[in-house]
Amino acid sequence: MDTPAISTPAGTLSPMMHTRAHWIAFKTILIREVLRFSRIWIQTILPPAITTALYFLIFGKLLGSQMPVMDGYDYTQYIAPGLIMLAIITNSYANVVSSFYGSKFQHNIEELLVAPVPNWLILAGFVGGGVARGVAVGVVVTAIALFFTDLHVTHWGVTIGVVLLTSVLFSLAGLINGIYANSFDDISIVPTFVLTPLTYLGGIFYSINLLPDVWRAASLANPILYMVNAFRFGILGVADIGMLTAFGITLGFIALLGSVSLYLLRRGTGTRS
Amino acid sequence: MVQALRIRNLVKTYANGVTALRGIDLDVEAGDFFALLGPNGAGKSTTIGIISSLVNKTSGTVEIFGHDLERQAYAAKRMLGLVPQEFNFNQFEPVMEIVVNQGGFYGIAAAEARERAEAVLQQLGLWDKRHEQARDLSGGMKRRLMIARALIHEPRLLILDEPTAGVDIELRRSMWTFLSELNAAGTTIILTTHYLEEAESLCRNIAIIDRGQLVENTDMKSLLSRLHTETFVLNLAAPLAMPPLIPGYVLTRLDDTTLSAEVSKDLGLNALFAGLSAHGIEVLSLRNKANRLEELFIRLVEHQS
Numbered sequence: 006m007d008t009p010a011i012s013t014p015a016g017t018l019s020p021m022m023h024t025r026a027h028w029i030a031f032k033t034i035l036i037r038e039v040l041r042f043s044r045i046w047i048q049t050i051l052p053p054a055i056t057t058a059l060y061f062l063i064f065g066k067l068l069g070s071q072m073p074v075m076d077g078y079d080y081t082q083y084i085a086p087g088l089i090m091l092a093i094i095t096n097s098y099a100n101v102v103s104s105f106y107g108s109k110f111q112h113n114i115e116e117l118l119v120a121p122v123p124n125w126l127i128l129a130g131f132v133g134g135g136v137a138r139g140v141a142v143g144v145v146v147t148a149i150a151l152f153f154t155d156l157h158v159t160h161w162g163v164t165i166g167v168v169l170l171t172s173v174l175f176s177l178a179g180l181i182n183g184i185y186a187n188s189f190d191d192i193s194i195v196p197t198f199v200l201t202p203l204t205y206l207g208g209i210f211y212s213i214n215l216l217p218d219v220w221r222a223a224s225l226a227n228p229i230l231y232m233v234n235a236f237r238f239g240i241l242g243v244a245d246i247g248m249l250t251a252f253g254i255t256l257g258f259i260a261l262l263g264s265v266s267l268y269l270l271r272r273g274t275g276t277r278s
Numbered sequence: 279m280v281q282a283l284r285i286r287n288l289v290k291t292y293a294n295g296v297t298a299l300r301g302i303d304l305d306v307e308a309g310d311f312f313a314l315l316g317p318n319g320a321g322k323s324t325t326i327g328i329i330s331s332l333v334n335k336t337s338g339t340v341e342i343f344g345h346d347l348e349r350q351a352y353a354a355k356r357m358l359g360l361v362p363q364e365f366n367f368n369q370f371e372p373v374m375e376i377v378v379n380q381g382g383f384y385g386i387a388a389a390e391a392r393e394r395a396e397a398v399l400q401q402l403g404l405w406d407k408r409h410e411q412a413r414d415l416s417g418g419m420k421r422r423l424m425i426a427r428a429l430i431h432e433p434r435l436l437i438l439d440e441p442t443a444g445v446d447i448e449l450r451r452s453m454w455t456f457l458s459e460l461n462a463a464g465t466t467i468i469l470t471t472h473y474l475e476e477a478e479s480l481c482r483n484i485a486i487i488d489r490g491q492l493v494e495n496t497d498m499k500s501l502l503s504r505l506h507t508e509t510f511v512l513n514l515a516a517p518l519a520m521p522p523l524i525p526g527y528v529l530t531r532l533d534d535t536t537l538s539a540e541v542s543k544d545l546g547l548n549a550l551f552a553g554l555s556a557h558g559i560e561v562l563s564l565r566n567k568a569n570r571l572e573e574l575f576i577r578l579v580e581h582q583s
Contacts, residue, residue, distance in 0.1 A: 023352070026385020033382025037375075112366035116427075119330050120383035121355035277334050278292060278327070 030122050031130055038134025042100055042141075049100070049138060050145055053092040057146045060088050061153040064210065075212060076243040081154040086237040087209030090171065092146040094204055094229065095196065097139030097172035098179040101131050102192045105183030114276055124270035128180065128263070135176025136169065143168060156240055163248060164239030170255045171232045175200075177262035184266070184275040207233045213245045228258055280344040282308045282435045282466035283329065288338035290324050290490075298324040300490040301338070306483070308343070308434070311461045312468045313481035313498075315575060321490040322470045323363065326439050330360040343434055356384065359433030361424045363440045369413035373404060376412060377427050384431035391430065398426040402456070418445045422453075429460075436460070437468045442476060454480060474575055478502070486575065509567035510547075512537045515560035524553035538567060 042049040065081035072080035108114035117127050150156060158164050178195075186192045207229030213221050224230055235251035238244035244251075269275070283306040290299040298321045306312045316322045327333030329340055331347070340347040345354035367376045374395055381391030399405045402422040407415060412423060421441060428436060438457070442450040450473075458480060461467050471477055477484065477498075484501055486494040494501065517534040527550050528540040539550060554561060 022385075029385045029387055030383050033379050033388075037379055040375075108368070111368055112362075112364060113368045115332055115362065115366045116380055117383060118332055119355070119358070119360050120380070120431075121352040121385070122383050123352075273334050277332060 026121075027123070027126055030120070031126055031133070034117070034122075034127070034130025035133040035137070038100070038104060038131065039137050041104060042134070042138045049096070050142060053096055053142045054145050054149055057088055057092055058149050058152075060084075061150060065153050076241070078241055078243070079154075082156070082241065083212075083237075084210055085150045085154055085156055086240045087207075087233045089143055089146050089150060090233050090236045091204050091209055093139040093143045093168060093172055094175050094232070095200065096142040097135040098175040098182075098196060098200060100138040101135040101176045101179030102183045102186070102196075104134060105131055105180055106186045106189070106192050109183070109186070109275065110189075118276060124267055127270060128177075128266050131180055131183075132173055132176040135179060136172040139172030139175070140168060143172075158240055159242035160239045162239075163235060166252070167232060167235040167239055167255070170252070170259060171236070174232075174255060174259050174262065177259065177266055180266050181262060181269065184269045186275070203227050203229045206230075208245060209233055228254060231255060279308060281341070282306045282310065282343055283468065284339075284341040284344075285325075285329075286339045288325065288328060288340065289336045290321075290328060290333065291336045298490050299328075299336075299338075302487070302490075302492055304485055304492065304495065306435075306466060306468060308466055309461075309464060310466055310483055311458075311481045312466070313477035313484040314468055314470045314487065315474070315477060315484065316470075316487035320487045322487055323439065324490075325487065326360070326362075326437055326468075326470065329437065330358060330362075331355065356431065357434045359428035359431065359436045361421075361428045361436070361438040361441050363443065365412075365420050365424065367412050367420075367423065367427065370411055372409055372411055373399070373415070373423055374408040376423065377430050380427045381430040386431060394430050394432075395426070398429045402426045418449045421445055421449075425453075425456075433465070435466045435468070439470050440472065441469070442471065442473060450476070507540050507542050510539050510541060510564045511567050512539060512554075512564045513562045515562050518559065522553065522557040522559065524550060524557075527553070 061081065064084060069080035069084070074080075075083040105114070108117075147156070178200075182192060182195050206224065207227050208224065213224045213230065216224060231246055231251040231254045234244040234246040235248060235255070238248060238251075283304065285302055285304040288299050288302040288304075289297070291297045302321070302325065304325075314322055314325070324333055328335045329342070329347070331351070340354075342354040342357045345357065347354045371379075374392075377395040377399065378388065378391045381394060382388065386394065395408075396405065399408055402425060404415075404419060404422055404426060407419060412420065415423060421444075425438070425441065441457075442453055445453070454476065457467060457469075469477065469481060481498055483497050484494065485492055511532070514535045514537060518531060518537070521529040521531045521537055523529075526542065526545045530538045532538055541547060541550060551561065
């Protein structure tokens with residue numbers, strides 16, 4: 006080992022340098038997260054692409070050809086926005102829960118806890134990674150959808166807005182799951198037993214107007230219904246739910262889960278003893 | 279002069295009710311090479327955990343170079359570098375990326391972080407391994423990687439929690455040299471170790487912690503001067519049935535050809551050898567039974583219990 010040549014830095018920073026340092030820290034976490042899921046694209050990007058292709062093949066082409074027109078669109082077109090949203094939801098969630106729990110498991114979350122990185126920045130970095138994967142998978146799945154059906158964006162603002170907000174929301178949910186998880190089993194319980202059923206019952210494959218009143222009312226308690234319908238409105242221009250309600254509920258959940266995440270990070274739940 | 283570390287009345291009680299720290303006060307001067315010693319479970323790692331924000335304290339205050347860790351967390355954390363006991367990097371990330379990312383967490387732009395990473399990886403002999411995944415490094419290289427990562431933001435206070443555990447003698451010696459030179463260049467170093475020889479040869483000041491309390495906090499010379507006796511092991515030329523009686527010395531037979539001799543500083547070794555010669559006992563070689571600090575450490579900790 007050679008002679009060290011380490012100088013000593015100043016302890017305090019000006020507000021501008023402080024902001025710059027935080028921006029660099031955020032970029033570092035975000036890029037690390039993007040590189041993480043990009044390196045293992047066979048595990049992260051390819052499976053949703055294959056799954057979605059199978060959905061389109063079976064539900065869209067084979068069974069869908071027997072189905073009536075839904076809200077003025079053939080069945081393949083009708084389910085396409087929901088299937089894209091399904092991939093965005095599951096992948097933004099999976100990215101954050103596996104990355105955050107992996108950091109706890111390998112103890113490299115300590116790299117962030119020791120460094121002068123505030124909790125909100127840790128949250129923003131991991132959520133940014135989840136959004137990046139959600140959007141990346143969304144783009145890939147949309148490209149696959151175009152092999153099976155025609156899609157044209159009707160409302161760009163709604164489409165982009167709902168994609169970003171939904172991936173933020175489920176990244177936050179994944180973060181909370183990752184904070185509480187103590188084993189790899191714990192990170193698969195919520196996606197398997199909560200997220201998947203809610204997603205399938207969230208109006209991907211059907212309009213809730215086709216359901217009996219009681220099931221229609223029950224469906225309205227499912228937050229995923231609002232996001233799927235908002236995205237369908239953005240693409241096709243049809244939805245079972247008003248956009249104000251859909252965006253209001255999504256933003257409300259983001260505020261709730263964001264507050265819970267920050268509270269847990271500040272307490273050190275699952276990260277500090 | 280601002281102290282590198284100032285701890286007051288630090289208490290930690292874990293959720294299971296175990297009190298690991300019972301009101302510790304500790305000062306480490308800027309520029310010091312400081313040893314924090316104690317038996318397993320004494321509270322060393324809890325103390326380091328609180329200083330490095332990995333453990334929540336129950337009460338008390340911690341200041342790093344005058345910055346309160348709670349109220350001025352950003353400034354305090356920038357001063358500190360930590361080399362933990364356990365490997366705590368992502369085993370699947372390349373060496374260079376681990377070090378550069380840590381620079382990013384401290385607000386160092388990527389280009390500058392890469393330059394700094396090259397410098398520290400060169401210094402620690404890891405530059406050739408920069409593209410390898412951390413999991414492919416040897417144990418000694420992983421330890422050096424953690425030191426490189428801790429130095430990327432040029433901390434003024436470096437805490438090393440058993441940095442030489444499990445590394446071979448050659449590497450341990452080169453790490454001692456590296457740390458001594460780092461300290462000479464102005465970095466305050468706090469070291470915990472189970473190799474007491476390491477603390478004795480490197481550190482100027484020492485604190486011993488046991489059962490959550492400081493049982494000693496002084497300079498190394500004063501501490502060692504308190505040791506009035508040393509124990510030597512003598513290898514004999516011929517087998518011996520009974521140890522001889524030599525006034526002033528406590529001799530114990532360890533086996534046929536080995537004796538241990540407890541020697542007071544006042545008496546020295548000449549009278550011992552004269553006495554052994556008078557009994558016709560020829561000594562082939564002798565060595566310290568344990569290093570001096572180890573003897574003191576055991577006495578202090580045993581005294582507490």
